[in-house]
Amino acid sequence: MTQLEAARAGTVTPEMQFVAKREDLSPELIRSEVARGRMVIPANTVHLSKKLEPMCIGVASSCKINANIGNSAVTGKVDDELEKLHTAVHLGSDTVMDLSTGGNIDGIRQAMIDASTVPIGTVPIYQIIQNVKDPRDITPKMMLDTVEHQAKQGVDYMTIHAGVLLEHVPLTRDRVTGIVSRGGSLMAAWMVAHHQQNPWYTHFGELCEIMRAYDVTFSLGDGLRPGSLADANDAGQFAELKTLGELTLKAWEHGCQVMIEGPGHIPMHLVKMNIEKERELCHDAPFYVLGPLVTDIAPGYDHITSAIGAALAAEAGAAMLCYVTPKEHLGLPNKDDVRQGVIAYKIAAHAGDIARGRKNARVRDDQLSKARFEFDWNRQFELSLDPETARRMHDETLPQDVFKSAKFCSMCGPKFCSMRITQDVRKLADDAARISSNLTPLSLAK
Amino acid sequence: MTQLEAARAGTVTPEMQFVAKREDLSPELIRSEVARGRMVIPANTVHLSKKLEPMCIGVASSCKINANIGNSAVTGKVDDELEKLHTAVHLGSDTVMDLSTGGNIDGIRQAMIDASTVPIGTVPIYQIIQNVKDPRDITPKMMLDTVEHQAKQGVDYMTIHAGVLLEHVPLTRDRVTGIVSRGGSLMAAWMVAHHQQNPWYTHFGELCEIMRAYDVTFSLGDGLRPGSLADANDAGQFAELKTLGELTLKAWEHGCQVMIEGPGHIPMHLVKMNIEKERELCHDAPFYVLGPLVTDIAPGYDHITSAIGAALAAEAGAAMLCYVTPKEHLGLPNKDDVRQGVIAYKIAAHAGDIARGRKNARVRDDQLSKARFEFDWNRQFELSLDPETARRMHDETLPQDVFKSAKFCSMCGPKFCSMRITQDVRKLADDAARISSNLTPLSLAK
Numbered sequence: 001m002t003q004l005e006a007a008r009a010g011t012v013t014p015e016m017q018f019v020a021k022r023e024d025l026s027p028e029l030i031r032s033e034v035a036r037g038r039m040v041i042p043a044n045t046v047h048l049s050k051k052l053e054p055m056c057i058g059v060a061s062s063c064k065i066n067a068n069i070g071n072s073a074v075t076g077k078v079d080d081e082l083e084k085l086h087t088a089v090h091l092g093s094d095t096v097m098d099l100s101t102g103g104n105i106d107g108i109r110q111a112m113i114d115a116s117t118v119p120i121g122t123v124p125i126y127q128i129i130q131n132v133k134d135p136r137d138i139t140p141k142m143m144l145d146t147v148e149h150q151a152k153q154g155v156d157y158m159t160i161h162a163g164v165l166l167e168h169v170p171l172t173r174d175r176v177t178g179i180v181s182r183g184g185s186l187m188a189a190w191m192v193a194h195h196q197q198n199p200w201y202t203h204f205g206e207l208c209e210i211m212r213a214y215d216v217t218f219s220l221g222d223g224l225r226p227g228s229l230a231d232a233n234d235a236g237q238f239a240e241l242k243t244l245g246e247l248t249l250k251a252w253e254h255g256c257q258v259m260i261e262g263p264g265h266i267p268m269h270l271v272k273m274n275i276e277k278e279r280e281l282c283h284d285a286p287f288y289v290l291g292p293l294v295t296d297i298a299p300g301y302d303h304i305t306s307a308i309g310a311a312l313a314a315e316a317g318a319a320m321l322c323y324v325t326p327k328e329h330l331g332l333p334n335k336d337d338v339r340q341g342v343i344a345y346k347i348a349a350h351a352g353d354i355a356r357g358r359k360n361a362r363v364r365d366d367q368l369s370k371a372r373f374e375f376d377w378n379r380q381f382e383l384s385l386d387p388e389t390a391r392r393m394h395d396e397t398l399p400q401d402v403f404k405s406a407k408f409c410s411m412c413g414p415k416f417c418s419m420r421i422t423q424d425v426r427k428l429a430d431d432a433a434r435i436s437s438n439l440t441p442l443s444l445a446k
Numbered sequence: 447m448t449q450l451e452a453a454r455a456g457t458v459t460p461e462m463q464f465v466a467k468r469e470d471l472s473p474e475l476i477r478s479e480v481a482r483g484r485m486v487i488p489a490n491t492v493h494l495s496k497k498l499e500p501m502c503i504g505v506a507s508s509c510k511i512n513a514n515i516g517n518s519a520v521t522g523k524v525d526d527e528l529e530k531l532h533t534a535v536h537l538g539s540d541t542v543m544d545l546s547t548g549g550n551i552d553g554i555r556q557a558m559i560d561a562s563t564v565p566i567g568t569v570p571i572y573q574i575i576q577n578v579k580d581p582r583d584i585t586p587k588m589m590l591d592t593v594e595h596q597a598k599q600g601v602d603y604m605t606i607h608a609g610v611l612l613e614h615v616p617l618t619r620d621r622v623t624g625i626v627s628r629g630g631s632l633m634a635a636w637m638v639a640h641h642q643q644n645p646w647y648t649h650f651g652e653l654c655e656i657m658r659a660y661d662v663t664f665s666l667g668d669g670l671r672p673g674s675l676a677d678a679n680d681a682g683q684f685a686e687l688k689t690l691g692e693l694t695l696k697a698w699e700h701g702c703q704v705m706i707e708g709p710g711h712i713p714m715h716l717v718k719m720n721i722e723k724e725r726e727l728c729h730d731a732p733f734y735v736l737g738p739l740v741t742d743i744a745p746g747y748d749h750i751t752s753a754i755g756a757a758l759a760a761e762a763g764a765a766m767l768c769y770v771t772p773k774e775h776l777g778l779p780n781k782d783d784v785r786q787g788v789i790a791y792k793i794a795a796h797a798g799d800i801a802r803g804r805k806n807a808r809v810r811d812d813q814l815s816k817a818r819f820e821f822d823w824n825r826q827f828e829l830s831l832d833p834e835t836a837r838r839m840h841d842e843t844l845p846q847d848v849f850k851s852a853k854f855c856s857m858c859g860p861k862f863c864s865m866r867i868t869q870d871v872r873k874l875a876d877d878a879a880r881i882s883s884n885l886t887p888l889s890l891a892k
Contacts, residue, residue, distance in 0.1 A: 102859055135867070169878030176812060177819045178864075178871035185864035192877045195884075227865075228815030229800065229808055267808075268761050268801035294757065294797040296811035296818075298789065299826060300835040304750055305793050311740065311754045315714050329818065329826075330839040331856040343744065347751050351740040354675065355714035362675055362713075365742040366622060369674030372742075372775065373623045380745060380775075389746040393776040410777040413548055418624075418631040419673075421581070425624035431638045432615030438641075 002215040003043065005255040007035035015041050015054040023061045024359065033060045037248070038284045039319075040257040042095065042119040042217040046154035053117045055094055057259060057319045058286045062358060063349040064320040066121065066288070067093040067342055070100035071108065071332070081108050082115055084338045089118055091342040091386065094320070095156070097121040105130060110153055119156035121219060125183045135186050136193035140203050148210045157217035159183065159261060160207065162200035163243040164223035166191045171236035177227035180264070184223020204247060208254035217257040219288060220244045225264035228296050232266045238277065245281040259319065262289040265296060271309055275316035286319035293324065302328040307344040314352020321345050339386070346385050373419055377404040448661040449489065451701040453481035461487050461500040469507045470805065479506045483694070484730045485765075486703040488541065488565040488663040492600035499563045501540055503705060503765045504732045508804060509795040510766040512567065512734070513539040513788050516546035517554065517778070527554050528561055530784045535564055537788040537832065540766070541602070543567040551576060556599055565602035567665060571629045581632050582639035586649050594656045603663040605629065605707060606653065608646035609689040610669035612637045617682035623673035626710070630669020650693060654700035663703040665734060666690045671710035674742050678712045684723065691727040705765065708735040711742060717755055721762035732765035739770065748774040753790040760798020767791050785832070792831050819865055823850040 006013045012027045016034065019041060020027040033039035039058025048054070057064050067088035069081055081100070088096050095118050100108045105127055113120050124146045132138055147158065161183035169188045172179055179185040187198050200207065211218060224240040226232040244260050251258045260282045266274055271292060278287045291306030292313065298305045306324040314321060325333040325341035333341065353361040364383060371379035377394060381387040394403075397410035408417040452459050458473045462480065465487060466473040479485035485504025494500070503510050513534035515527055527546070534542050541564050546554045551573055559566050570592045578584055593604065607629035615634045618625055625631040633644050646653065657664060670686045672678040690706050697704045706728045712720055717738060724733045737752030738759065744751045752770040760767060771779040771787035779787065799807040810829060817825035823840060827833040840849075843856035854863035868874055 165882075166878050167882040170875045170882070172868075173872055173875035173879075175871065176815045179868040180864050182858060182864045182867075185867040188874060188878065189867055192874055192881060195881045228818070229811045230815055268757060268797050269803075295793060295800060296815050297796065297829060298793050298831045299814075300830065300832055300839050301789050301793060304753055304790050305797070307750055308754050308757045308794065308797055311714060312758075327839055330836060331843045334842075343747050344750050347741060347744050347747060348754065350743060351714050351751070351754055354741060357715075365675045368745075369622045369676055369742050372674070383743065384746065385744045386746055390776060393746050393773055396780075397777045418626050418628045421625075421628075421631040421635055425621065426619055428634060428638055429616045429619035432612050432634065433619075435638065435641045436611075436613040436616070 002212055002255050002257060003034055003041045004037070004252070004257050007031045015043055015048070018054045019056040022055065025061060029060060030056060033058050036284070037252055037258065038286065040217045040259050040286055042121070042156040042257070044151065044154045044156045044214045044216055046152065046214060047113055047120065047156055050114060050154065051117050052119065052156070055119065057288070059317050059319050062361070063314040063318065063352050064094035065092070065342065065345040065349050066095045066097055066320055066322045067338060068097045068099050068322065069333070069338065070098045071103055078104060078108050078111055082111060084335055085112055085116060087335050087338050088342050089116065091339060092346050093118065093323075093342050095119045095121055097123070099123060099126060101126045101130070109150065109155070113154040120154070121157040121159065122150055122155045123159040123183055123221070124150055125161065125186055129186060135189045138190055140199040143199055144203060144206055144210060147207060151210055151214040151216050155216060157219045157259070158211070159219045159221040160200050161187050161221040161223035162198060162204055162207075162247055163220060163240040164188060164198055165201060165243060166197055168224055168236055168239045171234065171239055172224060175234070175236070176230040179224060180227030181221065181223045181225055183221050184225070187223055204250060205254070208251055208256050211251075211256045212254055215257070217259065218251050220247055220258060220260050222261045222263060225262070225290070226266070228265050229267050232263065233270055233274070237263065241278060241281050245283060248282050248285045259286040259288045262287050262318070263292050264290055266292040266294065266309060268294045268309065268312060271312040272316040275313055275318055279317065287317070288320040288322060289313045289318045290322040291324050299329045300326055302326065303341050303344040307348045310345060310348035311351045314349050315355040318352075321349055343386050375405060375407045375419070448658055448701050448703060449480055449487045450483070450698070450703050453477045461489055461494070464500050465502040468501065471507060475506060476502060479504050482730070483698055483704065484732065486663045486705050486732055488567070488602040488703070490597065490600045490602045490660050490662055492598065492660060493559055493566065493602055496560060496600065497563050498565065498602070501565065503734070505763050505765050508807070509760040509764065509798050510540035511538070511788065511791040511795050512541045512543055512766055512768045513784060514543045514545050514768065515779070515784060516544045517549055524550060524554050524557055528557060530781055531558055531562060533781050533784050534788050535562065537785060538792050539564065539769075539788050541565040541567055543569070543768075545569060545572060547572045547576070555596065555601070559600040566600070567603040567605065568596055568601045569605040569629055569667070570596055571607065571632055575632060581635050584636055586645040589645055590649060590652055590656060593653060597656055597660040597662050601662060603665045603705070604657070605665045605667040606646050607633050607667040607669035608644060608650055608653075608693055609666060609686040610634060610644055611647060611686075611689060612643055614670055614682055614685045617680065617685055618670060621680070621682070622676040625670060626673030627667065627669045627671055629667050630671070633669055650696060651700070654697055654702050657697070657702045658700055661703070663705065664697050666693055666704060666706050668707045668709060671708070671736070672712070674711050675713050678709065679716055679720070683709065687724060687727050691729060694728050694731045705732040705734045708733050708764070709738050710736055712738040712740065712755060714740045714755065714758060717758040718762040721759055721764055725763065733763070734766040734768060735759045735764045736768040737770050745775045746772055748772065749787050749790040753794045756791060756794035757797045760795050761801040764798075767795055789832050821851065821853045821865070
C-alpha cells in the first residue's frame, strides 16, 4: 500500500506518525491531508528500509526546500556529489534531487540514496537519453524500464514530463526562450520526430503501476515552463498545467502520490496568481516551484532574483521551493554555490511560513533577536541559518574571544551602538513616561 | 529657491529637465510631482556646482537604491571609503550615504562629496556625538551648527530624527529589541536626561531655514523603527510616523523637500500595509525604506532577507530602498559587501519596477533573455547587473573563448541543453501544429 492508499483506508502509518512529530501536527491531520492528496510523503519503500527519515510536503505543514545537485557530462565525480549532498542536508535542505546527466550516473544515484536521510528525487529522462544516440531513438519501453530501474534503487520521487502534449508545442512558437525544460524539449522533439503523442502520457497507466509498486511520488514536470519573464503565464504554460491536473486525478486513481512542478521565471505581481491557478487546475496537489526568478538581468545572483519569487510563492501556498544557485544559467554549481542556494531558500521558505502565520514559525526569530539585544554573540551565531558564516563575518574585524560578549560590533563601534545606548530600555521608557506626563504639551514651533 | 519652490512657481529647473531625460518622463510631470511633494530632487546647491548629476526619488519614477558606506571608530580610512563609493556608484547605486562615525569624519565627507556624481546623504547626529563626552552634553545649538556645517560642505540630504518624541519612548518599553536606530536612541537618552522634548522637534523651524538655504532634502528618520519582527508595526513605530507626517507639512511650508524613512524588520504580509500607512500619514512624501528584513534568522545573509522585503516595498510604492549588506548586524561592510548589497538591491528595485508596470521596465530582461536563447554569452554578460561576476562564474568551468559562443554551458553539458534541442523552436512548433491537426484525438489511457 502507498501512503495515499493507507491514508484513504484510515491507517496512520509509522511514516505519518514520524512526520506528525517533526511538524508538531496531529497524526490525524497528516493522514487526512495525505488521503485528500494535498500532502505527500515521498518515501520509496526501498529507501525507507535504509536511512530515509520521512518528511512531508503539503500546504498544511512548513514550507520545504529542495536542492538540485548532480554532475553533467562536462564535470563532476561521485565524491563531489556526495559532498554537495552533505552540505545541502547539513544546511537544511528537505529533499535533494540528483540531476546527473553524465558519467557514472547509476553509481552516483545509488551512492546518494544509500547516504541520504532525505528523500531523493530524479528526472528519469536524463538517464534514458544517455543510452541513445538521438532523442528520437527513445522508446516507451526504455522509458518505463528506466523508471522501474530507478524505483528499485530507491528513488523517492521522479519528475515526469507527461503533460507536454503535441498540441501544446505550437503554443511555444513565438516565445523569447522557447522550451527551457530539458525534459520538455526532449519530449517535444520526440513527438515531432515520431508524429506521435508523448509516451509518458500514452503509457501513463503502466507508469502509475510501477510508481505505485514502490510508492514513488510523481513530481509532474512543467516541460513548458517559461524561461524568461517575457514567456511567463502564456497559453503553453497553462495548457500543460491543465493536462497535469487530469494526470493528477489519474495517478490518484492508481493510488499514487502526486505533486506538481511550477516555474521558473515570473514577475512578482503574477506569482500569487500562478499558485492559485495550480491549486484550481490540479485539485490542491502540492505545488513544487522552481524559484521563480522575478527578473532576468542578474546572472550570477539568481539565488537572489529567485528567492524573492520563492518567498512570494511560499506566502501564497507553494508547498516546496526548488532552489536556484548563483551559478544558474552559467555553469554547474559547486559546493559553495549549493550553500548559497540552500540558505537563500531557507530564508524564502521561512519568510513565507511567518507570513502565513504557521504555528511557532517566528519562535527562532524572536530568540535570535533577544540574543542580539543581549549582545550574546555566540547564541546569535548558533540560532542563525549558517552559524559558520555569521561567525566568520564577525571574526573578520573582531576575531578575539572577548568581543563575543562585547556590547557592540565593528559596524557602529562602541560609542554608537543603539542597543547599548538603550539597553536598559525599560528604565528609559519608564523615565520617559514619568517625565512626559509632567511636561506641558508642546505645539510644533513655527 | 529650492526645487520645491521653483516647481510650485511653475518653473521647470535645469535639474528637472535633466531628471526628465534620465527617466524618460516629461519635464512637466517631474515639475508637478516635485511641486506636490511626491518627488524630491536631492541636490544641494554646493554639490550641484561640483560633479552632482541630478536624480529624482518618487513613485512616478523608477525605484532608486541607496548604499550606506562610511567608517566606524573601530575601522576605516578615507581611501577605503572612496573605493566603496566608486564600487557602489559603478554598480548602480542611485545615492550614497556617508555614515562615518569615527576618525577623520569631516575629511571623509568632503572627499566623498567632491568625488561623487550621485547625491550624498548623512546623519548629522553621528558627527555631533563625536564632539561630546556624553550624549546629554549635546545642545540644540551644536545640532543646528553641525547641520549648517554639513550643508555648506554640500550634503544633499540628511537624516533627522525629529519625530521621536518623549511620549513615544514609553511605547518601546516591552519591545524585544528596544530602540535600534542610533539617532533614535541618542535622542531618547537626551530627552530623558534633560526632561525636555526632542530638540530637532522644538527647533524644527530654524532647522528648516538652514535646510532651505542650501536646498538640503530632509530624510525624516524613523528613530523608533522595529529592530526585529517581534517589534514590527507597534504603537511606537506608528506614533512616530504620525509625527513625521506633521513635520512633513511644516517642512513643506518652509519650502523644503522631504522624504520619509521607514523600517527595518517587517514580516512579508505586513510590508504593503506599511507603505500604505506612510502614504496616508505623510501626505505622499516619498518613502525611503531600509530593507525591510522579512526574517531575523539569517545574519550573514541579510542582503537576501532584506531584498525580499525591499522588492515587496518597491512593488507597493516605496520610492527608494536603502541597501543592507551581508555584514549587517555583524560588522562594518567592506568593498565586496558593498557589491553584494548593491546588486541585491538593484534586483529588488528592478523587480518592483517590473511588477508596477513601469514604462520599459522589462526591456533589458527581454534583451538578456534573447541573448541567452541565442547563446550570445558575451551579450548576456554585458546586459547583466554585474558582468564581471557573471563572466567569472562562466569562466570557472569553461574559461576558453570558444565557449563564449558555444551552444551549451557546463550546467547541462552539450547533449542536454534544452535551448539547443529546441533552438529552431519555430520549426518545431510549426511541425507540431501540422502533425497534431492530423492526429486522432487521444483520450488518456486508463
